[in-house]
Amino acid sequence: MSKLRHTDVEVGTEIPERTFTVRRLDLVRYAGASGDFNPIHWNERFAKSVGLPDVIAHGMFTMAQAARLVTDWTGDPGAVVDYSVRFSAPVVVPDDDEGAEIVVGGTVKKKHDDGTVTVALTARSGGAKVLARSTAVVRLA
Template identity: 65%
Template structure:
């Protein structure tokens, strides 16, 4: 975790450092066990393609969690993230290889609010496609 970001050091347009997270099939197995979401679209190519998906996909909440992690890492405190919302746009397809997929998170301060809070708008992509839309977080800075 980085040092806490101070509200006085942030303005509209401040960019968060880009974060790239690898996601492999092993990560999906671990997430399934931790979350209890054992839906076979997250581990079986046969099932995923039979329901019209291009292959096994990452859990949406895993993708959402990675984007939230990028914000809380930037803020320097997980408790600084006080509001968070996304819409799931496209799935993150995770190939059955040693590389998997990558989820890239970019963020920018879109508004300075009251009480040391800022709104951060996020762009979350995988394979060049936007996977989360209307992704935004409100962060309380020190």
């Protein structure tokens, strides 16, 4: 994939939505990679005992899916120079073959003179907005 150029985008440029599927197995793998073995991410009984509807995805896993949209769009995983989110709802991951879906999209909100753009991201799962105030500053070629 070729790298996206600063001259290729304008304010209002939309990054097409992508759907990322997350299953319990993905959470187990992520726990192993991240070291976050909190039982709310793998044990349904425990998750429900603390008031959650079911097992939930790691916040950083959810955040990473939104970042994937941007890095795939730019063609350069190193293009993200700043990234911030607020978690607004959990991604509930049922114990079935379908799992949960995270739907992520983005829009260029600002173009900077230094070759970067600010992208506002949206992320939803199960009809709920799961990331709020999610923005990435991205350096383009």
